[in-house]
Amino acid sequence: MSVVPAPALISGDAEAGPRRHPLSEPVPRHPARRSLGTYLGLTPFALYVILFLVIPTVLAVTTGFFTEDGSVTLDNIAGIFAPNVLSTFGSSFLVSAVTAVIGAVIGALVCYALLGTGAEGTLRSTIDSISSVLAQFGGVMLAFAFIATIGTQGLVTRFLADAFGIDLFASGPWLYQVPGLVVVYVYFQVPLMIITFMPALEGLRTTWAEANATLGGTRVTYWTRIAIPVLAPSFIGSLLLLFANAFSSYATAAALVSQGSPIVPLQIRGALVSETVLGRENMAGALAFGMIAVMIIVMWGYSVLQLRTSRWQK
Amino acid sequence: MRHFAGIAVIAAAAITLSACAASTPAASDVDATTATSADDFGGMDALIEAAKAEGQLNVIALPDNWANYGEIKALFEEKYGITVNSADPDISSAEEIAAADNLKGQDTAPDVFDLGTAVTLDSLNYFAPYQVANWDEIPAENKEETGLYVNDYTGSMSIGYDSNSVPKPTSLDDLLGSEYKGAVALNGDPTQAGAAFAAIGLVTVQQGGTLDDFTPGIEFFSELNKAGNFLPVNATGATIAAGETKVVFDWSYNNLSAAATVDGWEVTTLPGEVYTSFYNQAISKDAPHPAAARLWQEFIYSAEAQNLFIKGGAYPVTIQTLQDAGTVDTAALDTLGELKGDLVTPTPEQAEANAAILAEKWAAAIS
Numbered sequence: 273m274s275v276v277p278a279p280a281l282i283s284g285d286a287e288a289g290p291r292r293h294p295l296s297e298p299v300p301r302h303p304a305r306r307s308l309g310t311y312l313g314l315t316p317f318a319l320y321v322i323l324f325l326v327i328p329t330v331l332a333v334t335t336g337f338f339t340e341d342g343s344v345t346l347d348n349i350a351g352i353f354a355p356n357v358l359s360t361f362g363s364s365f366l367v368s369a370v371t372a373v374i375g376a377v378i379g380a381l382v383c384y385a386l387l388g389t390g391a392e393g394t395l396r397s398t399i400d401s402i403s404s405v406l407a408q409f410g411g412v413m414l415a416f417a418f419i420a421t422i423g424t425q426g427l428v429t430r431f432l433a434d435a436f437g438i439d440l441f442a443s444g445p446w447l448y449q450v451p452g453l454v455v456v457y458v459y460f461q462v463p464l465m466i467i468t469f470m471p472a473l474e475g476l477r478t479t480w481a482e483a484n485a486t487l488g489g490t491r492v493t494y495w496t497r498i499a500i501p502v503l504a505p506s507f508i509g510s511l512l513l514l515f516a517n518a519f520s521s522y523a524t525a526a527a528l529v530s531q532g533s534p535i536v537p538l539q540i541r542g543a544l545v546s547e548t549v550l551g552r553e554n555m556a557g558a559l560a561f562g563m564i565a566v567m568i569i570v571m572w573g574y575s576v577l578q579l580r581t582s583r584w585q586k
Numbered sequence: 587m588r589h590f591a592g593i594a595v596i597a598a599a600a601i602t603l604s605a606c607a608a609s610t611p612a613a614s615d616v617d618a619t620t621a622t623s624a625d626d627f628g629g630m631d632a633l634i635e636a637a638k639a640e641g642q643l644n645v646i647a648l649p650d651n652w653a654n655y656g657e658i659k660a661l662f663e664e665k666y667g668i669t670v671n672s673a674d675p676d677i678s679s680a681e682e683i684a685a686a687d688n689l690k691g692q693d694t695a696p697d698v699f700d701l702g703t704a705v706t707l708d709s710l711n712y713f714a715p716y717q718v719a720n721w722d723e724i725p726a727e728n729k730e731e732t733g734l735y736v737n738d739y740t741g742s743m744s745i746g747y748d749s750n751s752v753p754k755p756t757s758l759d760d761l762l763g764s765e766y767k768g769a770v771a772l773n774g775d776p777t778q779a780g781a782a783f784a785a786i787g788l789v790t791v792q793q794g795g796t797l798d799d800f801t802p803g804i805e806f807f808s809e810l811n812k813a814g815n816f817l818p819v820n821a822t823g824a825t826i827a828a829g830e831t832k833v834v835f836d837w838s839y840n841n842l843s844a845a846a847t848v849d850g851w852e853v854t855t856l857p858g859e860v861y862t863s864f865y866n867q868a869i870s871k872d873a874p875h876p877a878a879a880r881l882w883q884e885f886i887y888s889a890e891a892q893n894l895f896i897k898g899g900a901y902p903v904t905i906q907t908l909q910d911a912g913t914v915d916t917a918a919l920d921t922l923g924e925l926k927g928d929l930v931t932p933t934p935e936q937a938e939a940n941a942a943i944l945a946e947k948w949a950a951a952i953s
């Protein structure tokens with residue numbers, strides 16, 4: 273379950289995290305040679321990204337601008353704005369935003385709680401390891417784990433019904449619809465937040481709290497004037513990573529939701545594989561283009577916020 | 587974007603692999619890729635010999651429990667000593683054609699297709715024409731005249747139900763009752779899967795509508811959803827066995843296949859219109875094993891394989907000839923029951939119009 277935009281975002285996070293004191297950075301003696309080496313070292317990765325991400329994405333997206341016969345058309349792009357397709361963009365955005373916020377808030381609280389434990393302690397390293405695993409525990413496995421536990425015939429569902437007379441599905445089969453996606457996505461969003469946000473929180477220096485106290489600051493001023501401004505860029509960066517993670521998530525939804533294709537990745541599947549509604553293969557390219565457009569807007573919003581928040585750090 | 591990554595891998599694989607594609611030389615001096623009948627090989631024995639020399643057959647989207655394909659594939663292997671490579675049993679008809687595109691020129695490309703009608707008519711340039719030895723036994727309306735594609739079997743749209751937990755439905759209105767809460771499922775999304783599409787068609791005609799417009803069927807499922815009775819889970823053998831999907835609209839052969847393995851699973855059809863739809867057999871023009879593909883086609887229309895369809899709950903296209911000639915598996919046909927009543931099947935134009943209607947209305951109806 274790899275998230276493609278992650279490398280860029282994670283490197284963004286690292287950059288956005290608490291800065292080291294400028295003097296602690298070694299000054300490069302041969303700036304020119306160093307940068308050449310950097311570029312050489314980057315070449316394999318850059319080639320990999322171009323071959324396996326950029327070219328296929330461009331190829332896939334450009335199909336959206338052509339008809340099956342190969343003539344240029346804007347019909348597929350216009351198709352995005354059909355009410356039934358547009359509403360799936362709404363659902364996709366909503367599911368991603370809601371699970372990103374829930375995941376970020378819960379994850380940040382867990383990180384804060386973990387700060388109270390020893391940095392090298394068993395508890396923190398255990399939770400760190402578990403989070404690393406669970407953040408990648410998505411897709412078909414996760415969907416079936418939920419179906420087996422809280423599906424209509426799930427273990428927990430049956431137990432609650434038999435022992436307490438509680439019907440989890442009194443309001444309808446929500447697990448197999450958009451609300452179900454929220455519940456299931458939060459399962460991998462929280463651990464992802466823990467592993468991406470913990471390093472930033474660990475970067476908070478006790479000396480800053482001491483300096484704050486020495487200068488007569490209170491606990492409140494420490495959080496409002498120091499910790500939150502310092503953490504804000506990485507928090508928002510992590511939030512964006514969570515959003516992208518949910519927005520592009522396909523396999524989990526595909527295994528769980530089988531009717532109505534309520535989110536965009538499922539619409540893309542439908543356009544590609546449907547045996548009843550034919551001739552929409554190129555619509556998939558347009559839908560992908562739409563997803564990229566949404567991500568660009570969100571990233572733009574992120575960079576605006578980043579600019580504002582990093583002002584505090586100067 | 588996980589999805590793009592997937593496409594990227596497939597595209598890259600296709601680019602890499604197509605570079606090292608090699609054509610399989612024909613075993614005999616006959617060009618099997620252009621043979622349109624066994625006579626072109628010099629008779630059935632020569633065809634069998636050529637197919638045996640190839641030794642392999644690639645089939646795609648043929649689940650073992652779908653219309654008895656498990657037994658059919660096994661019998662073909664046993665009879666001719668040819669290995670049947672069964673790829674991606676659970677994919678859709680559209681994906682079969684996509685696979686033919688992506689794997690073109692490789693020895694893993696599909697040799698033969700089993701396709702729904704809409705995809706068949708949309709993909710004629712993928713097929714090689716071929717007429718089986720008993721071509722005349724297939725009714726004219728069930729075959730393309732050059733043999734590009736031929737109907738192979740049909741089911742009737744049926745309702746399977748778990749008799750241990752729900753009562754037998756005797757009308758569509760029954761299904762709106764509280765005893766079917768969260769129980770009624772389809773085999774797929776009708777905007778994607780032929781079986782679910784057919785279920786909406788059956789409900790439409792049962793509700794007094796026509797095959798020109800599936801709206802009454804969509805409205806029924808909308809009502810079913812409002813009553814809390816529609817379960818948006820893809821019905822499969824596994825969900826039926828787990829008791830997750832208690833009432834399932836599906837082809838008779840799929841429901842009968844579940845009945846054979848799941849205790850209490852029973853199959854019923856509603857009085858009135860019977861909705862049928864043939865699947866189509868076709869040979870890929872890019873088949874890596876062209877002789878084996880043609881032998882498979884001959885085998886599928888032989889009395890042996892056609893009777894295995896009956897055993898699997900499907901009605902084969904040559905059933906009339908089998909009955910007339912007395913070669914039909916009477917025990918199997920007695921179990922299945924004859925296909926009778928007011929049979930309805932949408933024309934390709936009707937199917938296309940209804941696909942557009944479903945694309946527009948289905949998601950809203952069940953949300």
